[in-house]
Amino acid sequence: MKIRSAQFRVAQGKRVDLDRWPTRIDPLYGSQAEVEEVLAAHAARLREQQNLLYASNRHAILLIFQAMDAAGKDGAIAHVMSGVNPQGCQVFSFKHPSATELDHDFLWRTTQCLPERGRIGIFNRSYYEEVLIVRVHPELLRAENLPEDGDGLDTRRFWQRRFESIVDLERHLHANGTRIVKFFLHLSREEQRRRFVQRFDQPEKNWKIGPADIAERRYWPQYMAAYADCLAATSTRRAPWYVVPADDKRNARMIVSQIVLDTLLDLDLTYPKPDCARSAELKALRAALENER
Numbered sequence: 001m002k003i004r005s006a007q008f009r010v011a012q013g014k015r016v017d018l019d020r021w022p023t024r025i026d027p028l029y030g031s032q033a034e035v036e037e038v039l040a041a042h043a044a045r046l047r048e049q050q051n052l053l054y055a056s057n058r059h060a061i062l063l064i065f066q067a068m069d070a071a072g073k074d075g076a077i078a079h080v081m082s083g084v085n086p087q088g089c090q091v092f093s094f095k096h097p098s099a100t101e102l103d104h105d106f107l108w109r110t111t112q113c114l115p116e117r118g119r120i121g122i123f124n125r126s127y128y129e130e131v132l133i134v135r136v137h138p139e140l141l142r143a144e145n146l147p148e149d150g151d152g153l154d155t156r157r158f159w160q161r162r163f164e165s166i167v168d169l170e171r172h173l174h175a176n177g178t179r180i181v182k183f184f185l186h187l188s189r190e191e192q193r194r195r196f197v198q199r200f201d202q203p204e205k206n207w208k209i210g211p212a213d214i215a216e217r218r219y220w221p222q223y224m225a226a227y228a229d230c231l232a233a234t235s236t237r238r239a240p241w242y243v244v245p246a247d248d249k250r251n252a253r254m255i256v257s258q259i260v261l262d263t264l265l266d267l268d269l270t271y272p273k274p275d276c277a278r279s280a281e282l283k284a285l286r287a288a289l290e291n292e293r
Contacts (some may be wrong), residue, residue, distance in 0.1 A: 009235075010232070011243065016231045025108060035250045045261055046081075050085060052264075052271065059117060060121040061181070066125060070192050071185065071192070091121075092123055171239075179267065181242070184243050
């Protein structure tokens, strides 16, 4: 089945009602073998495109993953990027900010980790945490020691200004060669509960779950409202959000893989063509090698 990236894209300026966006769709595969075949084919093409990205050295790719806990961010990243050269791919995971990071503006710590041209950067969580978890838990704003203006903190205008700062940053990055693609892995509350329960019997996963994870489930409606506002305010033509149904991990990985591949293909990358001086240099180097004794 053909995966159409546009089906999952949030249109610029579109109001988002996550209750109407599915967390599960019909399978895009017939069997696990087909999933592996599709992902392997995508990985091979991604590897080719990554080589072109590195050789052309004109663009960078930034992939941002946001989701509720247990939505499968780690697995999606691992499976989709399994075929790329690790030397050309950087993954950053952002946890609670340090004291030093809190002394800077909310975009500072992630900006230091942006990918250079020729590389693919992946943010497992990102600066978007500052309009998601911080919005659900506005008491976290106090730790940022922000000055209060006439609008005050934790107001509609305050969050709107943060959205504007993010859009401005992404516009700037796009103008300077960084292509940004953002994924919200849309998980249902019931599927999260099921996955949490499974973790208790899995030694390789039960270390991940604690009281805070269970407590956060009480805020599910607030998180969905925060995500809806965020997606609507920051999905643009140049830096789009994709809402990926995540209740079926295999479907989600295939969708993410297709969107990443489409993003690279849209750049229409080619290997650099040598100019006259470079052609002459290559000719001389070849002659030197061929004439070695």
